Amino acid sequence: MAAPTRRVSNRVHVDDHDDHLNNRKQFQPGCFQKGCGCFSFLFSNAPEIEEVDALFIGGGMVSATCATMLKELNPTWKIHIYEGLERCGTESSDGFNNAGTGHSGLCELNYTAESKGADGNVQVNIDKAVMINHQFQETREYLSYLKENNVIDNTEFINPAPHMSLCFGDDGVKFLKERHRKLSAHPLFKHMKYTEDPKQVAEWAPLLMKGRAGNDKVAATYAPEGTDVDFGSLTRTLIAGFIKKKGEVFCNHTVTKCDKQADGTWLVKATTGDMGYGYKLVRAKWVCVGAGGMALTMLRKAGVEEVRGYGAFPISGQWLVCQTPEVANQHKTKVYGQASVGAPPMSVPHLDARIIEGKTYTLFGPYAGWSPRFLKSGSLSDWFLSVLSVDGIKALLPMSCAGLKNIDLVAYLIGELTSNNKQMMASLLRYYPEANPDEWTLITAGQRVCIMKPIADKNAPEGTPGSLLTGFLQFGTEVVTNKDKTITGLLGASPGASTTTTIALNVLEKCFPDKMQGWMPTIKKMVPSYNPEKPGGFDTDAAVAGQHRTAKILGLPEPGYCSILGWMKSIL
Numbered sequence: 226m227a228a229p230t231r232r233v234s235n236r237v238h239v240d241d242h243d244d245h246l247n248n249r250k251q252f253q254p255g256c257f258q259k260g261c262g263c264f265s266f267l268f269s270n271a272p273e274i275e276e277v278d279a280l281f282i283g284g285g286m287v288s289a290t291c292a293t294m295l296k297e298l299n300p301t302w303k304i305h306i307y308e309g310l311e312r313c314g315t316e317s318s319d320g321f322n323n324a325g326t327g328h329s330g331l332c333e334l335n336y337t338a339e340s341k342g343a344d345g346n347v348q349v350n351i352d353k354a355v356m357i358n359h360q361f362q363e364t365r366e367y368l369s370y371l372k373e374n375n376v377i378d379n380t381e382f383i384n385p386a387p388h389m390s391l392c393f394g395d396d397g398v399k400f401l402k403e404r405h406r407k408l409s410a411h412p413l414f415k416h417m418k419y420t421e422d423p424k425q426v427a428e429w430a431p432l433l434m435k436g437r438a439g440n441d442k443v444a445a446t447y448a449p450e451g452t453d454v455d456f457g458s459l460t461r462t463l464i465a466g467f468i469k470k471k472g473e474v475f476c477n478h479t480v481t482k483c484d485k486q487a488d489g490t491w492l493v494k495a496t497t498g499d500m501g502y503g504y505k506l507v508r509a510k511w512v513c514v515g516a517g518g519m520a521l522t523m524l525r526k527a528g529v530e531e532v533r534g535y536g537a538f539p540i541s542g543q544w545l546v547c548q549t550p551e552v553a554n555q556h557k558t559k560v561y562g563q564a565s566v567g568a569p570p571m572s573v574p575h576l577d578a579r580i581i582e583g584k585t586y587t588l589f590g591p592y593a594g595w596s597p598r599f600l601k602s603g604s605l606s607d608w609f610l611s612v613l614s615v616d617g618i619k620a621l622l623p624m625s626c627a628g629l630k631n632i633d634l635v636a637y638l639i640g641e642l643t644s645n646n647k648q649m650m651a652s653l654l655r656y657y658p659e660a661n662p663d664e665w666t667l668i669t670a671g672q673r674v675c676i677m678k679p680i681a682d683k684n685a686p687e688g689t690p691g692s693l694l695t696g697f698l699q700f701g702t703e704v705v706t707n708k709d710k711t712i713t714g715l716l717g718a719s720p721g722a723s724t725t726t727t728i729a730l731n732v733l734e735k736c737f738p739d740k741m742q743g744w745m746p747t748i749k750k751m752v753p754s755y756n757p758e759k760p761g762g763f764d765t766d767a768a769v770a771g772q773h774r775t776a777k778i779l780g781l782p783e784p785g786y787c788s789i790l791g792w793m794k795s796i797l
Contacts (some may be wrong), residue, residue: 322671623696
């Protein structure tokens with residue numbers, strides 16, 4: 226006779242023992258409503274909504290820097306980072322996808338605008354170069370703080386690499402001489418050297434002069450405190466520090482929706498491709514969109530009014546890469562030249578010493594190109610879908626106006642797209658006359674998405690929405706925040722990664738003005754030269770004084786050493 230049974234709480238028990246197999250969770254009533262097996266798509270409910278204080282979309286340098294900073298300021302905050310790829314820092318932050326210069330205005334000639342005065346003499350505006358240098362000093366200070374406080378474990382992502390500028394011909398020499406005269410008068414540039422002597426140029430960078438005709442007129446500047454930064458490696462180092470501080474990072478999670486709720490929070494949906502629901506729901510009090518080229522698309526989908534009328538224009542690039550040790554051993558510097566007419570800032574030619582993932586390379590480029598992708602891993606339909614969307618159609622007028630104002634850029638891109646390998650090598654030979662084509666490989670660099678934004682037209686008829694009548698093509702980085710300061714996004718391109726500490730501070734200023742006073746003591750420890758009460762938001766004296774401290778912590782030559790050899794002697 227079978228043992229009597231009794232029903233308790235929807236489970237079947239046999240007297241004196243439990244049926245463990247049939248008491249498993251997936252065999253309980255309602256299991257099909259939660260989803261199981263091949264019929265889960267018919268019965269699945271939404272997953273539980275996770276609550277967080279801050280959420281970052283994208284796992285690049287901006288998110289890594291800002292999330293780490295927020296975690297330092299608010300250790301108890303629950304902060305998430307969502308990255309669509311299998312690891313962080315593999316798009317615009319990756320070593321081969323950006324210049325890796327540690328942009329500091331030392332060598333980038335596009336940061337010192339040239340013009341002609343009424344007397345016909347060359348005039349150079351150094352304001353942007355000074356600002357960029359200050360911003361990189363803030364990045365150095367913040368990284369030094371993280372290293373001193375054991376948030377990051379190493380500084381292998383940054384290495385010494387003197388920065389040089391090289392100009393040819395009478396006009397180039399006049400420009401560079403005036404540029405040096407004005408910059409060297411500033412405390413942050415006082416160690417910059419200038420020469421028109423080919424022998425001195427050859428001593429600084431031998432490859433530049435070998436095989437060059439003796440009648441070539443050249444001028445060069447040399448800044449010994451320059452650096453090379455592997456921003457992909459730095460991103461992952463920051464992410465590791467963020468995780469150490471109990472931050473959470475989710476790779477292979479692509480954010481597809483970001484909807485504002487009645488209480489002002491944001492409900493974020495991320496597809497996961499896992500074997501459960503296949504997506505995740507998170508409610509965030511604050512969202513930062515650091516999704517590179519896809520940032521504008523995400524902000525549009527989120528209904529952020531502040532990007533109404535904004536358009537996006539993607540520009541791709543390519544590098545010539547040499548892996549020959551003999552070449553790398555002769556070239557330890559970063560050498561920037563003058564851009565072609567109409568060239569975007571990220572396409573200024575440069576011959577670079579690079580260390581990426583621990584390996585030494587020599588890079589030349591980048592050669593500009595065009596691709597409709599908004600990310601290197603993106604879709605060929607990205608730009609077309611953006612333009613044909615409702616928001617894209619609203620942005621057609623400012624985009625068209627911006628395009629008409631930049632016909633020279635269009636002509637430049639067409640020229641780059643139609644260039645062949647022989648023409649690319651000719652550009653390299655201009656800087657490295659004895660380059661062997663067999664030692665150089667062409668690779669695709671990262672995508673940059675420039676912003677075309679509406680600007681007011683002063684000549685617009687009264688009563689006309691003048692802000693939509695004309696447009697402006699912006700190459701720099703812009704922080705956009707909604708009116709209630711609950712969502713922000715980073716738009717634009719260069720100088721990007723080198724100035725992420727300044728960008729992060731800008732985000733904090735815009736989104737958390739009521740907390741800045743309480744955070745200020747910690748911020749000043751992290752970034753001593755930051756001073757929002759001074760013009761530009763920085764303290765030059767503090768930045769100059771901090772160079773010696775950050776050089777020691779990051780393992781870099783102190784300002785004033787004229788060569789890598791001098792730096793090596795100083796640490797032996």
